[in-house]
Amino acid sequence: MSAHLNSRLLTLVLLAAVIGLMPLLFPSGYYFRVAALVWVSALAAVGLNVLMGQAGQVSLGHAAFFGIGAYAVAVGPAHLGIPSWAAVLIGAFISAALSYLVGRPILRLKGHYLAIATLGLGVLVALAITTESRWTGGPDGMSVPRLTLFGWRVTGSDVWYWITGGLLVLGTWVALNLDETPTGRAFRALHDSEVAAQVVGVDVARFKLQAFVIAAVYASIAGSLLALMNGFINPDQAGFLHSIELVTMVVLGGLGSIVGSIVGAALLVTLPQALTVFQEYEHLMLGLIIIASMIFMRRGIVPTLSAALARRARS
């Protein structure tokens, strides 16, 4: 028990230290921006990990909720006069409500069916965003009014670095909390055996739905942050490829590992930047790296490495 507490605390302290100290190494403002992008993606990945890593359910349409959060802070202030901070909350609420309504029927499905159903949801939301151009600017996207808090206009990569970093620490804390609770245990139990979870009284459908809603809210808030930070949004953020990117972050870093989700997000955001030296072979290299790490670190980067370290410490 106390071992769990310590490892939870250690994870948080380490994460806060990395976020707090990394700027000392940044040679230019550009790095603040890349790092902030990492924190935003990591926030979405940490949420998706609750659904995929803990509860063991696949969502191939998760960018839909990212898109809803992003467009909430674009459409709300621009067309409806809602303040940006309220639009973040409204976006999260819409994502929660949509995931709840859609999740009820589709979470009764298993395996491939669930993946296809969530895929369909993602396609629908992306389509709606692209076609409702009067509201969303269509395929060209739309600009997002700057966030203003208490009369302070929030702008600048370094400011967004601290906001997104802070929210990632908060999001990680919440996800870590979940682990050692009846809810978290129910998630992990139904992942291992649905039928065994049922016969000891776990309402499997209800807990799958809760995990889905949690993941949707994380993605929605991450989407809002990205839109506010960039000041611009386009439908790609809600699209299929972004859904796949989110899944890749979670799987690459290690299903079920919160630190893994953050590492996975960091890799997927920074690698394309680092690989620009390969010019037109950039995507090829990215693909090769992902394939190689899946072959040699099948359980994901963080679980594989920590198991290797533990073996080393014992011998």
Add this chain to the structure above:
Amino acid sequence: MAGGARMAILRAEAIGIAFGGIKAVDGVSFAVGAGTILSIIGPNGAGKTTLFNVVSGIYEPSSGKVYLSDEDVTRLPPHRLAARGLSRTFQNLQIFQRLTACENVMVGRHLRERCSLLGALFRTPSVTRQNRETRAAAMDLLADVGLQQVADSPAGSLPYGACKRLEIARALATGPKALLLDEPAAGCNAVETEEIDRLIRRVADRGVAVVLVEHDMKLVMKISDRILVLERGKSLVEGTPREVRHDPRVLEAYLGRHGAGESARA
């Protein structure tokens, strides 16, 4: 039926279920009272596990009724049955591999825990306190089945016999009135079977109605109060171990007509 004047905790009436025209279970009834052990035996494919799956709510029967404490619970989903006091174990192990042994049993306490999502996300003090209580209760049950030393090991790393006992401890954690055990001693060695035998007896002595599917005849004959023999989905004989042991129809079902004749002459 079994129990006589005593009220049956779990009662199945004329259960029938068919898969693609084949009647896997056909008109089987049984009743089991508090503190008694009913064993269901029969050759492979007789429908024992299917009957368990119907009674525990995993399959919906095409006919018949299941009563728990005289309330009709037919077609209730398994988690609702658990809330009413029916739990079970599985023939093919269904433990939560990635959870520790202790966490497996803690999940069994799920119904007794207050489970608020916001409390879980923000880790309120009451959640922490409840966790401590649940863990203490789980540790007691683990001690009961002799697994307290491995409480914090991942369940997937435990030997087979330990997993079998872990499943029983997890089912007991729900505080069942009726417990279905599907081959609890399968694949266990003599010592482990002995432990499971004593464990089942202790469970029944606490007033739980136990239904047992088991192939180990020594175990069945020793601990059962009543035995129900199934053959090809139908109920063949029901009686005390002594009655069943000497029933020619049972010998025939297991050994075939010729074998039964041989054994009668022997």
